[in-house]
Amino acid sequence: MTDLRSPLVRAGVLEPGGRWRNWGRSESASPAVIARATEVDEVIETVAFARDRGLTVKPIGAGHSFTAIAATDGVQLDISAIDGVLAVDGNLVTLGAGTNLYQLPALLEPLGLALANMGDIDRQTIAGATSTGTHGTGSAFGGLATQIRAATLVTADGGVLRVSADENPELLPAVALGLGALGVLVDVTIECVPAFLLHALEKPEAIDAVLADWGDRIAASDHFEFYVWPHTDTVLTKTNTRLPIDGERDPLGGFQRWFDDDFMANGVYRATLNLGRLIPPIIPPLNRLSVRLTGDRQFTDVSPKVFTTHRSVRFKEMEYALPVEHVPAAVERIRQLIADRGWRISFPIEVRASAADDLWLSTASGRATGYIAVHRYFRDDPAEYFEGVEAIMREFDGRPHWGKMHNRTAADLAPAYPRFADFVAVRDRLDPDRLLANPYLSRVLGL
Numbered sequence: 001m002t003d004l005r006s007p008l009v010r011a012g013v014l015e016p017g018g019r020w021r022n023w024g025r026s027e028s029a030s031p032a033v034i035a036r037a038t039e040v041d042e043v044i045e046t047v048a049f050a051r052d053r054g055l056t057v058k059p060i061g062a063g064h065s066f067t068a069i070a071a072t073d074g075v076q077l078d079i080s081a082i083d084g085v086l087a088v089d090g091n092l093v094t095l096g097a098g099t100n101l102y103q104l105p106a107l108l109e110p111l112g113l114a115l116a117n118m119g120d121i122d123r124q125t126i127a128g129a130t131s132t133g134t135h136g137t138g139s140a141f142g143g144l145a146t147q148i149r150a151a152t153l154v155t156a157d158g159g160v161l162r163v164s165a166d167e168n169p170e171l172l173p174a175v176a177l178g179l180g181a182l183g184v185l186v187d188v189t190i191e192c193v194p195a196f197l198l199h200a201l202e203k204p205e206a207i208d209a210v211l212a213d214w215g216d217r218i219a220a221s222d223h224f225e226f227y228v229w230p231h232t233d234t235v236l237t238k239t240n241t242r243l244p245i246d247g248e249r250d251p252l253g254g255f256q257r258w259f260d261d262d263f264m265a266n267g268v269y270r271a272t273l274n275l276g277r278l279i280p281p282i283i284p285p286l287n288r289l290s291v292r293l294t295g296d297r298q299f300t301d302v303s304p305k306v307f308t309t310h311r312s313v314r315f316k317e318m319e320y321a322l323p324v325e326h327v328p329a330a331v332e333r334i335r336q337l338i339a340d341r342g343w344r345i346s347f348p349i350e351v352r353a354s355a356a357d358d359l360w361l362s363t364a365s366g367r368a369t370g371y372i373a374v375h376r377y378f379r380d381d382p383a384e385y386f387e388g389v390e391a392i393m394r395e396f397d398g399r400p401h402w403g404k405m406h407n408r409t410a411a412d413l414a415p416a417y418p419r420f421a422d423f424v425a426v427r428d429r430l431d432p433d434r435l436l437a438n439p440y441l442s443r444v445l446g447l
């Protein structure tokens, strides 16, 4: 039993731990202690509490990583109460690091601002999302971490480290995408853009044409992505075009949004997934039906409402980043693998693009990137499928998303990242005793 005698218990910051599970139900853990910090001093005291008792500390976001990157048997530190806008300087907005992405529209719209790009959902915290390299799509846009201009961390020694253009600027390419290994982020400053509308065009198309035009399609669109439905020759393409905020809106009606995104994409889809588990041979016809029912619509709305959707069907996911030009060949290899092995795969394969960046552990570090994500229903064992796809991704020099399932280790990740050793050196300096470590970080960064 952990000795919980501490003024922090009386202050309501610390409580005995319990069972924790991530969103995808791929990981669970039993933290000894849960800390809920509402201010920076409580983060500092929690770090001291853990250090004094020989426990590790793991800041937790929304638990939406599929890997065990956020798992701990030490102190699970929740900073969701450190949220909201702390300062605004033009387009630079400083947010409490525990702010959830879904809070941003209400916080940024009054300022006339928005995030430049977003991923599929908005449940994550800003700290959790940036720490794992969360990204959306758009060949001219980087992931969330590329928009971070400054951050404040509580480090393992209890110190407060400011990283910005003026203070410790050399650390920003590590801290902006730090895997939760360098300290506890308490605030981040994001470079936002003027608020904008997005016109969304979603439609089914022939896979051969989309793969043949991949390079042109991503160059010609602001935000292009597609979903490959296994066992069909059709993909669902999504093309989002940026428009001025004062343009005409044509949002999905309340009923249509509910019907398309909740009833069809989540409710009916969950039922078909369960049916497919019982009778696998019906998965191919169900996929053909799904692609017919889910595509073909257009609408225009404020950017967060178009970038993100609601996901209530749980799944497990692996995503690899590869040089963008290899995407068509890699997609073909995965389709061939599924056919050769006779697997029945109900979930679509998601394909996206992003610009190269210069963050040390970004999956897009130094190269224009294509992303290929594979999914399985959370009740299914993904191991065989994911391992098969991972072998293909390795041939294409792929880098795994830090927050999505994979089997890579520090030994084979180091050659994939030119600045890997620099990141490890910063970790050695900021956390020499590995107060912030957990088994996942030891696996991917080394002990």
Ligand SMILES: Cc1cc2nc3c(=O)[nH]c(=O)nc-3n(C[C@H](O)[C@H](O)[C@H](O)COP(=O)(O)OP(=O)(O)OC[C@H]3O[C@@H](n4cnc5c(N)ncnc54)[C@H](O)[C@@H]3O)c2cc1C
Binding pocket: 023, 024, 058, 059, 060, 061, 062, 063, 064, 065, 066, 069, 070, 079, 097, 098, 118, 119, 120, 121, 123, 124, 125, 126, 127, 128, 129, 130, 131, 132, 133, 134, 135, 136, 179, 180, 181, 183, 184, 185, 186, 311, 401, 403, 404
């Ligand atoms: C349904 C779903 C859809 C998704 N869509 C996308 C997508 O479109 N694009 C994409 O790239 N990813 C996507 N992801 C992955 C997700 O964005 C990442 O795994 C992200 O890290 C989750 O954020 P979180 O707040 O849940 O962080 P957690 O998973 O709780 O934590 C992730 C890491 O951040 C660290 N961390 C959290 N808070 C702090 C802090 N204050 N200081 C320092 N470190 C901290 C944790 O220690 C851990 O290392 C998706 C995941 C799900 C479940």
